[in-house]
Amino acid sequence: MPWGDFSADPRDPAAAALRASDRDREVVLGLLAEAYADGRLNREEYDERADVAGRARTLGELPPIVADLVPQTAPRADSLARASAQELRERALRAYEASRREAFSGLVTVTAVLSVIWFVTGGGFYWPVFVILFGGANLLRVLLHKQDLVEKERRRLERRQRKSLEPPAGA
Numbered sequence: 001m002p003w004g005d006f007s008a009d010p011r012d013p014a015a016a017a018l019r020a021s022d023r024d025r026e027v028v029l030g031l032l033a034e035a036y037a038d039g040r041l042n043r044e045e046y047d048e049r050a051d052v053a054g055r056a057r058t059l060g061e062l063p064p065i066v067a068d069l070v071p072q073t074a075p076r077a078d079s080l081a082r083a084s085a086q087e088l089r090e091r092a093l094r095a096y097e098a099s100r101r102e103a104f105s106g107l108v109t110v111t112a113v114l115s116v117i118w119f120v121t122g123g124g125f126y127w128p129v130f131v132i133l134f135g136g137a138n139l140l141r142v143l144l145h146k147q148d149l150v151e152k153e154r155r156r157l158e159r160r161q162r163k164s165l166e167p168p169a170g171a
Helices: 022-038 043-055 085-120 128-144 146-165
Strands: none
Touching (some): 022 043, 085 128, 128 146
């Protein structure tokens, strides 16, 4: 869904009156171009909507331009605000697992690329070992500090949860 690509969610009534940026208009133009390429818009419809998007002044003017091209579901309340302590721990664990996968895949990728370069350049002293050691050290750090990393992420999620439950400033 494109709504996260905007400077603020244009479907949110609180953000609808905010001025649209060039980047916001570009998101809409990208959606229109994709719809045109898919055959969901003809040239005339594309030109008409692109013109309206180019003249849009506020974020609230943008969703109607693509209303029939992307789902317009209302922004839902942040599920983090309703998450239990167990759910926060599970999210933190999933974040750790993603970090572990990233560290492992990074090590494998760097090893493969540098080994190919080493081989293509004639072999000799295996200099990629120095870079590979750094990637291995990062993977080892992630593996050895699982509990610390999970706990750090859980605390970060709890802070975000508390912040999301605070009343808006000026309310």
